[in-house]
Amino acid sequence: MSDELKPDELLDKVDHTPSQGTWMTESVQIRPGMYCYAAKPESVETLGLPNARSWNPMEADWKLPENWQEIIHNGIKDRLEKFRTFKIFMDVCVRCGACADKCHFFLGTGDPKNMPVLRAELLRSVYRNDFTTAGKLLQKIPGGDKLGGGRPLTLDVLKEWWYYFFQCTECRRCSVFCPYGIDTAEITIMGRELLNLLGLNIDWIATPVSNCYQTGNHLGIQPHAFKDMLDFFTEDIEEITGVDVAPQFNKKGADILFITPSGDVFADPGTYTCQGYMILFKYLKDKYDLDVTWSTYASEGGNFGFFTSHETMKRLNAKMYAEAKRLGVKWILGGECGHMWRVINQYMDTMNGPADFLEEPVNPITGTKFENAKSTKMVHITEFTADLIKHGKLELDKSRNANRVMTFHDSCNPARGMGLLDEPRYIIENTCDNFYEMPINTIREQTFCCGSGAGLNAGENIELRMAGGLPRANAVKYVHDKFGVNTLGTICAIDRAALSTLMEYWVPDVEVYGIHELVGNALILPGEQEREMDLRMEPLPGKEEADE
Amino acid sequence: MNQKYMVPLAGVLLLFLLAYAGVEGAGMQWFFGIIVPYVAVIAFVGGFVRRVMGWAASAVPFRIPTTCGQQKSLPWIKQNCIDNPDKASGVFMRMVLEIFLFRSLFRNTKAAFNRNEKNKLTYSWEIFLWVGALAFHYSFLVVIIRHLRFFLEPVPSCLKFLEFFDGIVQLGLPGLFISGAVLLLAALFLLARRIFDAKVSYISLAADYFPLFLIIGIAASGIAMRYFTKVDIIGIKSFTMGLVTFHPVIPDGVGGLFYAHIFMVSALFAYFPVSKLMHMGGIFLSPTRNMANNNRAKRHVNPWNYAVDIHTYEQYEDHFREKMIDAGLPVDKKE
Amino acid sequence: MNFNQKLEQNKKQIIDQWFLHTINSYPQETARVLGKLKNRFDNPVGSATAHSLEESFNLLLQKEIDIDKIETALDSIIRIRAVQSFSASQAVGFVFELKKIIKTVLEGERDNDFDGKIDEMALAAFNRFMKCRENIFLLKATESKRRIHSAFERAGLVTELKEKELLDSDKS
Known part of the structure; x- marks a missing residue:
C-alpha cells in the first residue's frame, strides 16, 4: 500500500480472484517504523x-563490496555443508501452507511476505537457482x-532478505506446525549470517554485541x-x-556463579526481578550458607551474538565458562x-565445552x-x-x-528451544x-512471541513491534x-522490557513482572522488619492506609 | 490464466500425448515400454540415493530439536516424553507419529476447532489439509502395494488380502478399489486448494502443480484402463514380469493408454529426486524432529568446531584495573 | 417501514459486507487469512475488526448517537490500523465505505440523517487514530527512558545519555 492511494482506489484495486503469484518480482518497499537502523x-x-x-x-546505495554476489554464493555453499538443517530445509518444503498463519508478524502486520514459508522462499528461490541441478538446467530455457x-541474486533480492530477516524474531512457532519440522528461525539465522558477511547488521544488535565483547x-x-547498580538495589532493599x-x-572459591541478562540490572522492570535474585541469595546465605557470586566480566547472560552469527555467539558465550573456571x-x-537459555541449552556445551572443570550440579x-x-x-534459576x-x-x-492477579507468558526460547514450562508456573502458584x-493456543509450545x-x-x-505483539497482547486482554x-509474569529480560511497552499500548492496566520479583x-x-512496600516501593496489600 | 499451473498442466498433457501418439502412431512400444521405464528407475534410485547421501554428508553441528512440551527436569515434574524427548525411545515415537500420522499437521487442525461466542463448535478448512494429506499419502501407498501384483509371481497372499479390503464396497465389475478413487479425489482436493485458496496460491510454484497434475494423470489413466477400456491384464502381467526378470517383451493387444500410463509413472520416478517430493526422505533426517532434547545432560559434538578470538579476563582486567580497584572489586594483578 | 427499520432488517448483510471491504484493504493473500472467522486468538486482527464494526454499527442504529461510545467501539480496529503502516486516510477510510454499502444493500435508498451520523463516526475514528499515533510517539520517547533504571538517573550516570536517546527516538 503506497502512501498515495486513497482507500477507495485501494478497494477498487483489490479483486477477489486468486493472486497471480508475483511475489518474486515485486521489489521490496522498506517502510519507516518497520525496520531498524x-x-x-x-x-x-x-x-x-x-x-x-x-x-x-x-538510500539506494548500500555500499557493498564489489564481489558481494560471490561472497554470498560462497557463504551459502559453505553453510550447506556445515548445517544439515539448512540443506534439508532448503530442499523439502512442499509449501503446504500450514505455517502461513502461525507467525505473529504476519498476523499483526498483514504483510504476506511475513508468512514463514515465504520468508524462507526468499532464500530458497536463490538456492534453487544457483545450487540445484533442476535450477541450473531450467535457467537455460x-x-x-x-x-x-x-x-x-540481485540487489533487490538482497534488500528484501535484509528487510524480512530482520522482521523475524526466531521464535520457532511455525516450526511446531511444520510436518517436516522446518524451522524458520534456522533459516533466519543463516540469512542473517550471510547478511553479516556484507556488513548488513542492524545497530540494535551490533552495538550490544560490541559492548558485550x-x-x-x-x-x-x-x-x-x-x-554501583547492585549497591543501589541493596539500599532500596534495605529500606x-x-x-x-x-x-x-x-x-574466587564461591559455590555458584550467577549470570543473568544485564537487562535485569539496568532496565525497569527487570531491576525488580534482579532484586528478587538478591533477596533469594541473601536468604540462602543466611539460612544455608550457600555462597553465590556475581561476575562483572561475565555480566551478561543474553547473547546478541546469536542474532549475528554462530561464530559471534560463540565468542560472547565463551566468557561464562572462562569465568566459572577462573x-x-x-x-x-x-x-x-x-x-540466553536457548543458547545455553542447545549450543553452549557444544561450542565451548566440555566444562570438565565444573562439578555435576547438585x-x-x-x-x-x-x-x-x-x-x-x-x-x-526457576x-x-x-x-x-x-x-x-x-x-x-x-x-x-x-494484589497480583497473574497470568504467565511463555517466552519463545525456553518454550520451544528447551521446554521449560512447568517450573515457572510452580513458582507462581507458590x-x-x-x-x-x-x-491454550497462545501458551506453552504454542506461545505467541512478544x-x-x-x-x-x-x-x-x-x-x-506493536503489530507483531498484537496476538500476544490480544490473549492478555482476554x-x-x-x-x-x-500482572503478566515472564522469564525473559527482553519480554520484561518489550511487553511493558506492548501492554501500555494494547492493555494499559497490566504490569509486567519477572517470576523472581514475586519470590x-x-x-x-x-531478621527482616515488617514490610510496608513491595519491591516497586508501592504499598503492600493491606498496607495502603499506613502509607498515607 | 495463471501460467504457474497452466504450464505444468500443458506439460503433463504433452507427456501423455507423446506416449500415446508414439505408441499408436509410430509403434514405439519398445521405447516407451522398455527403455524409458529402465532409465526412470535408474534415475530414481540413483537420484534418491545421491540426494540422501548429500544431506547425510552435511554436518549436524548443533542439537536443536523444536521442543513441544515439558522438558525432563526435576523428578516430580511430569515430562512430555514424546514432544520433548530426552531418550531415543521418545524420539522414535515422535518420528513414528510424525511420519505415519502427520502429527504436526494435525496440531494445525486443533487450533481450527473452536467454540465461538455462542459456544457453537466452529471449524475451518485446516482440518481438510490434514485429512486430505493423510488420504492422499495412504491411498497412494495402497495403490503402489497393490501394483506389486504385476511384478510378483505367484502373488503373495498378503497382497490378495489387501485387495480384498480395498475392494470391500463391491461396486461394479471389476470391483472398485477404494484406494484409486480416494487417491484421485485427494489429489484433486490438494490441487483445488492450491488454485482457490489465495494464501496457498500465492506461495505455490509451478513445481508444486506439476507433480499434482502428473499424479492426477496417472490415477485417471489407471482408473480408465481398469474400469472403462478394460485392458488385457494377462498381457500386461507378462510385460511387467518381463521387465523385472530382465527379459522384456512387448505384448500384443495393449494400447496407447497403457503406455501413456507407464510413461507418466516413469516421469514421476525420474522427477522425484530433483523435486520437493524428496520430503519423503527428508523427514527422516530433519534435525528439529529426530534429535533428543538432552543437550545439557549429554554433550553434542560439532565436527567443525573451531577456536575463536575471545576477549579474555586478563584483557578485561588490564583495561579496567584501576576502576575495579577503586570500586573495591577483587583483581588478579594489583599493579 | 422507516429507514432505520430497513437498516435493522438488513443489518447482518450490511455488517458482513462492511467487514469484507475493510479486510480487503489488506493484500489479498492476507485478506484470505484475516477474513476467516476463526479463533479470536489465532486471528486477532480479523476478530477485532469484525467485533468493532458490529458494535459501532449497533451504536449508529440508536436514536441519539453517543459519539464517545462510538469512539470507544472503534478503538480496537483503529488501534490495530495505527501500527500497520496505513496512511491516516487508509486507516480510517473504512468508515466512509459504510455509506456505499448501505446504498447498495438498500438499492439506492439513502437518508441524510444517517449519512450525517456516519460523518460523525468518521470524525470520531480520526480522533481515535490521532490518539493512537500520539500514544505511539509517546511510547517511543518514554521507552528509552524506562530502559535505564531510575537508580542510574539518581546516581547521575545517565543524564547525558537520556537526552541523546530521546533525540534518537525522534529521528525516525
Whole structure:
C-alpha cells in the first residue's frame, strides 16, 4: 500500500480472484517504523566483522563490496555443508501452507511476505537457482527460472532478505506446525549470517554485541558501574526489608556463579526481578550458607551474538565458562532470560565445552541432582527455586502478592528451544494466589512471541513491534477482561522490557513482572522488619492506609 | 490464466500425448515400454540415493530439536516424553507419529476447532489439509502395494488380502478399489486448494502443480484402463514380469493408454529426486524432529568446531584495573 | 417501514459486507487469512475488526448517537490500523465505505440523517487514530527512558545519555 492511494482506489484495486503469484518480482518497499537502523561502523569493527562503514537502508546505495554476489554464493555453499538443517530445509518444503498463519508478524502486520514459508522462499528461490541441478538446467530455457521457482541474486533480492530477516524474531512457532519440522528461525539465522558477511547488521544488535565483547555486557556498563547498580538495589532493599543483602562480586572459591541478562540490572522492570535474585541469595546465605557470586566480566547472560552469527555467539558465550573456571566455582546458575537459555541449552556445551572443570550440579540445600544439566553444568534459576520450594526450604508469605492477579507468558526460547514450562508456573502458584492461564493456543509450545525478540527491540521499529505483539497482547486482554488479570509474569529480560511497552499500548492496566520479583516479595528474610512496600516501593496489600 | 499451473498442466498433457501418439502412431512400444521405464528407475534410485547421501554428508553441528512440551527436569515434574524427548525411545515415537500420522499437521487442525461466542463448535478448512494429506499419502501407498501384483509371481497372499479390503464396497465389475478413487479425489482436493485458496496460491510454484497434475494423470489413466477400456491384464502381467526378470517383451493387444500410463509413472520416478517430493526422505533426517532434547545432560559434538578470538579476563582486567580497584572489586594483578 | 427499520432488517448483510471491504484493504493473500472467522486468538486482527464494526454499527442504529461510545467501539480496529503502516486516510477510510454499502444493500435508498451520523463516526475514528499515533510517539520517547533504571538517573550516570536517546527516538 503506497502512501498515495486513497482507500477507495485501494478497494477498487483489490479483486477477489486468486493472486497471480508475483511475489518474486515485486521489489521490496522498506517502510519507516518497520525496520531498524543500520549498524554503526565502530560496532562492526570491534569484533573485526567485515565491511564496516556507515550506510542507510533508505538510500539506494548500500555500499557493498564489489564481489558481494560471490561472497554470498560462497557463504551459502559453505553453510550447506556445515548445517544439515539448512540443506534439508532448503530442499523439502512442499509449501503446504500450514505455517502461513502461525507467525505473529504476519498476523499483526498483514504483510504476506511475513508468512514463514515465504520468508524462507526468499532464500530458497536463490538456492534453487544457483545450487540445484533442476535450477541450473531450467535457467537455460527462457522463462525456465519461473517454472522451477528460482531467481538470481540481485540487489533487490538482497534488500528484501535484509528487510524480512530482520522482521523475524526466531521464535520457532511455525516450526511446531511444520510436518517436516522446518524451522524458520534456522533459516533466519543463516540469512542473517550471510547478511553479516556484507556488513548488513542492524545497530540494535551490533552495538550490544560490541559492548558485550569489550565490557562484558550489552549496555557497556563498566565494572564499577555494575557494582554501583547492585549497591543501589541493596539500599532500596534495605529500606524495604531492613536487611542488608549486599551481593559478592568476582569471588574466587564461591559455590555458584550467577549470570543473568544485564537487562535485569539496568532496565525497569527487570531491576525488580534482579532484586528478587538478591533477596533469594541473601536468604540462602543466611539460612544455608550457600555462597553465590556475581561476575562483572561475565555480566551478561543474553547473547546478541546469536542474532549475528554462530561464530559471534560463540565468542560472547565463551566468557561464562572462562569465568566459572577462573573463579573455581562448582557450577553455574542462570537467571531469567529467553534466548540466553536457548543458547545455553542447545549450543553452549557444544561450542565451548566440555566444562570438565565444573562439578555435576547438585542443590546443596535439598540434595537434588540436576540430572538434566549434568554435562553443561548450568541450571535455570526457576529449576533451582522450584526445587527449593518443593522441599519446603523457602519461607514464603503469599499475601504480599495478594494484589497480583497473574497470568504467565511463555517466552519463545525456553518454550520451544528447551521446554521449560512447568517450573515457572510452580513458582507462581507458590508465591501468589491468583493465577489464570491464557487460552491454550497462545501458551506453552504454542506461545505467541512478544514481537521484539532476536534483537528487534529497538525504538525506530515500534510499529512493527506493536503489530507483531498484537496476538500476544490480544490473549492478555482476554484474561484481563475475563478474570481481572493485572500482572503478566515472564522469564525473559527482553519480554520484561518489550511487553511493558506492548501492554501500555494494547492493555494499559497490566504490569509486567519477572517470576523472581514475586519470590523477592514473598520470601521472608531472617531478621527482616515488617514490610510496608513491595519491591516497586508501592504499598503492600493491606498496607495502603499506613502509607498515607 | 495463471501460467504457474497452466504450464505444468500443458506439460503433463504433452507427456501423455507423446506416449500415446508414439505408441499408436509410430509403434514405439519398445521405447516407451522398455527403455524409458529402465532409465526412470535408474534415475530414481540413483537420484534418491545421491540426494540422501548429500544431506547425510552435511554436518549436524548443533542439537536443536523444536521442543513441544515439558522438558525432563526435576523428578516430580511430569515430562512430555514424546514432544520433548530426552531418550531415543521418545524420539522414535515422535518420528513414528510424525511420519505415519502427520502429527504436526494435525496440531494445525486443533487450533481450527473452536467454540465461538455462542459456544457453537466452529471449524475451518485446516482440518481438510490434514485429512486430505493423510488420504492422499495412504491411498497412494495402497495403490503402489497393490501394483506389486504385476511384478510378483505367484502373488503373495498378503497382497490378495489387501485387495480384498480395498475392494470391500463391491461396486461394479471389476470391483472398485477404494484406494484409486480416494487417491484421485485427494489429489484433486490438494490441487483445488492450491488454485482457490489465495494464501496457498500465492506461495505455490509451478513445481508444486506439476507433480499434482502428473499424479492426477496417472490415477485417471489407471482408473480408465481398469474400469472403462478394460485392458488385457494377462498381457500386461507378462510385460511387467518381463521387465523385472530382465527379459522384456512387448505384448500384443495393449494400447496407447497403457503406455501413456507407464510413461507418466516413469516421469514421476525420474522427477522425484530433483523435486520437493524428496520430503519423503527428508523427514527422516530433519534435525528439529529426530534429535533428543538432552543437550545439557549429554554433550553434542560439532565436527567443525573451531577456536575463536575471545576477549579474555586478563584483557578485561588490564583495561579496567584501576576502576575495579577503586570500586573495591577483587583483581588478579594489583599493579 | 422507516429507514432505520430497513437498516435493522438488513443489518447482518450490511455488517458482513462492511467487514469484507475493510479486510480487503489488506493484500489479498492476507485478506484470505484475516477474513476467516476463526479463533479470536489465532486471528486477532480479523476478530477485532469484525467485533468493532458490529458494535459501532449497533451504536449508529440508536436514536441519539453517543459519539464517545462510538469512539470507544472503534478503538480496537483503529488501534490495530495505527501500527500497520496505513496512511491516516487508509486507516480510517473504512468508515466512509459504510455509506456505499448501505446504498447498495438498500438499492439506492439513502437518508441524510444517517449519512450525517456516519460523518460523525468518521470524525470520531480520526480522533481515535490521532490518539493512537500520539500514544505511539509517546511510547517511543518514554521507552528509552524506562530502559535505564531510575537508580542510574539518581546516581547521575545517565543524564547525558537520556537526552541523546530521546533525540534518537525522534529521528525516525
